[in-house]
Amino acid sequence: MEINEWKTILPPVFNTLCHEVRIQDAVIEWVDIIFEQIGTASKCPPHAHTWFEFNYVLAGQMETRFSGDSITVQEGEFFLIPPGMVHSHVYTRGNPHEGMCFRWRLACAELEDEKAEDSLYARLHRLHNWRPGSYRDEDGFGRLLIQFLEEATVSRSELGLQLLLVRLLDQLSLLQQDMEGDAKSTRITQDPIVRKVEIYLEDFQGSHLNVTELAASLHMSYGHLSRQYKKLSDNTIVERMNQIRLEKARDLLLLPGSLISEVAEQAGFADLSYFSRAFKKHYGQGPQSYRREYDGKE
Structure with a gap:
C-alpha cells in the first residue's frame, strides 16, 4: 500500500490509540501518532515540549536543528527528541518529506512489589539521555513501522498495535543503552x-x-x-x-x-x-x- 493511502485511512485508527496504556510498571500516554503534515510551511521555529518525540523519515529529507547545529535527516533515518530539548525544523522546498511522528509521555506505575532495576519504566526512562542527531536505521525500526501500518490497516486490534508501539520504544531504549555503554567506555579514561x-x-x-x-x-x-x-x-x-x-x-x-x-x-x-x-x-x-x-x- 502507498503512503498516501495509509495517510487517508489510518488517522482515525491512530486517534483511538492516543490515550494512556500501562505495560508492566510503565504508564505511556500517547499524545500523537501522526503522519507528518507539512502543508506550505517552510520551517518550524525553535521550541521545546514536555513529551518525547520520535520522527522517522519514510521518503525525501528534512533539516533539523539542535542548539543551532543543523542536521539533514534523509529517507531511512530518524531522530528522537527528549522532553525539554530545544529544536527546530526546516523543510526542503520542492522536495517535501514523508514521515511518521510519535509523541508520548512516560510515568511510573505504582506497584506493590519493589520495582526491578531493569524494569520497562527504567529502560524507557533512559531515553531522557538520548544524544541529539540523525540516526541511520540499522535496527529494524522501519520494518516495525511498516508492520504497525499494515496491521493497523487490516486488524484494528488496539492491544496488538499498542504492543507494537511499545516494542519500538523498548528497542530505542536498548539502542540508548548501547550508546551509554560506548560513552562510559570513553569517559572512563577521563581523570x-x-x-x-x-x-x-x-x-x-x-x-x-x-x-x-x-x-x-x-x-x-x-x-x-x-x-x-x-x-x-x-x-x-x-x-x-x-x-x-x-x-x-x-x-x-x-x-x-x-x-x-x-x-x-x-x-x-x-x-x-x-x-x-x-x-x-x-x-x-x-x-x-x-x-x-x-x-x-x-
Missing part, C-alpha cells in the same frame, strides 16, 4: 577528579556555587581541588560552571517568547548585566544579537 566535578556542576541548580562545599563533598581541600582541576582541564571550576550556564542560556534564548532577564535567571545568573557581558565574551555577541542572528538563519 576521576574531572569527572566528579563535571557531574556536580552539571547537576548544580543554585545561583551561587559554593566551591568549598564542592571540595568537601570530594573529601578534599578547596585549594588542592582547584589546583588539580586547573591542571587536568585547563579551566578553573568557576570558569567551567559559567560555560555550562552559558550553554544552557544559549538553548533557552531560542525558545519563542523568552525574555533575556528570564533566560539569565533560569541559567543561574543573578545579575543581568554580568550575564550579558559573559555571554558576549563567550559567543562574540550579546544575547539579543545572538537571538536575532539565529532567527535570521531560519
